[in-house]
Amino acid sequence: MTDSTGRIILHLDMDSFYASVEIRKRPDLAGKPVIIGADPKHGKGRGVVATCSYKAREFGVRSAMPISHAYTLCPHAVYLPPDFPLYVHASADVMAILRIPGYPFEQVSIDEAFLDITARGSYPEAEKLARHLKERIRNELGLTCSVGIGPSKLVAKIASDFHKPDGLTVVPPETVTGFLAPLPVRKIPGIGQKSESELSGLGIRTIGDLAAINVQVLLARFGKGGAGLQELALGNDGGIVAERDGPRSVSRETTFEEDTDDPRILGAALDELVRDVHRTLREDGLRFRTVTVKVRYTGFVTKTKARSVSHYTDDIKTIASTGRSLMNELLVDRKIRLVGLRLSGFETRDSRQRTLEL
Numbered sequence: 001m002t003d004s005t006g007r008i009i010l011h012l013d014m015d016s017f018y019a020s021v022e023i024r025k026r027p028d029l030a031g032k033p034v035i036i037g038a039d040p041k042h043g044k045g046r047g048v049v050a051t052c053s054y055k056a057r058e059f060g061v062r063s064a065m066p067i068s069h070a071y072t073l074c075p076h077a078v079y080l081p082p083d084f085p086l087y088v089h090a091s092a093d094v095m096a097i098l099r100i101p102g103y104p105f106e107q108v109s110i111d112e113a114f115l116d117i118t119a120r121g122s123y124p125e126a127e128k129l130a131r132h133l134k135e136r137i138r139n140e141l142g143l144t145c146s147v148g149i150g151p152s153k154l155v156a157k158i159a160s161d162f163h164k165p166d167g168l169t170v171v172p173p174e175t176v177t178g179f180l181a182p183l184p185v186r187k188i189p190g191i192g193q194k195s196e197s198e199l200s201g202l203g204i205r206t207i208g209d210l211a212a213i214n215v216q217v218l219l220a221r222f223g224k225g226g227a228g229l230q231e232l233a234l235g236n237d238g239g240i241v242a243e244r245d246g247p248r249s250v251s252r253e254t255t256f257e258e259d260t261d262d263p264r265i266l267g268a269a270l271d272e273l274v275r276d277v278h279r280t281l282r283e284d285g286l287r288f289r290t291v292t293v294k295v296r297y298t299g300f301v302t303k304t305k306a307r308s309v310s311h312y313t314d315d316i317k318t319i320a321s322t323g324r325s326l327m328n329e330l331l332v333d334r335k336i337r338l339v340g341l342r343l344s345g346f347e348t349r350d351s352r353q354r355t356l357e358l
């Protein structure tokens, strides 16, 4: 693990991204509950919420919630289908503002990026830059974002989430421990529901609890990973900010109108996902090694299975046959609500270069 002393990392995350981009297009929606996702069909809709405006969040609506549930919480919201090309375009505009010569940059998702701004020299100077970036995004793009600044990617990311929307949270090194201590362990990226309940079983609820516990307890419970967990609680993730070589995965999923175990419907749905991910793969000039199939059964239990092929490829037949066989392995005596397909393990430019040189 590298020493994070002396680094200044900025993390920027757009506020209610898809919803904000839609509201920018239709200013009459400002201040209203706006929900982006599947068609709610008056409460009978079957897909999920992609995101929603902060007004809709006041009603309890959240990303990934079934759209039917969102409808019961907020029937009078404005429901819009996602317009991905519009969001990709808006994302590119944001990232163009963040790519500043001299500062290492890393886009993490459609609406999030890190900048290593150590070269600013001090936290007050870093804060000035953050204000400047927020202003440019507001004035030039008509969008708001939340920014966190800290000595590691981890602290910066937790800080950007601390005040949302339109927040700015600066956590200089000497304040890291105090900042993290009261937060629930769930705030650490990578700690999900499962780890949270395991930690809770050890009496660990806050990041401060996790930082303070005897590391032997963590080692006994989590093996070698236990020490890493405690490092995270201290704000050290060792990660550097480095531009990634394109997207890390391409995925699509589809929710059925009615839960089904009909092999023809399942097969046709998978075929369509295969064509869809393959098109994106070709458009982006990517070659993959790993195929993952996700199946959500009646009752929302979700399982995934992944398989890697021996060579990088962009062959549609490989996607189709690997996808089919993974889906067959996931078929049990239960109806299926959703099928998803993901390609990952993309060839980097470096490895492509090496292949060409051989």
Ligand code: TTP
Binding pocket: 013, 014, 015, 016, 017, 018, 019, 049, 050, 051, 052, 063, 064, 110, 111, 164, 165
């Ligand atoms: P997030 O940054 O997680 O959420 P957000 O930008 O909508 O809201 P916040 O202000 O809390 O950051 O995700 C970015 C976009 O990714 C989001 O606008 C829509 C999409 N998304 C989904 O499609 N499904 C999901 O489950 C999540 C979490 C996000």
Ligand code: CA
Binding pocket: 013, 014, 015, 016, 017, 111
């Ligand atoms: Ca966001």
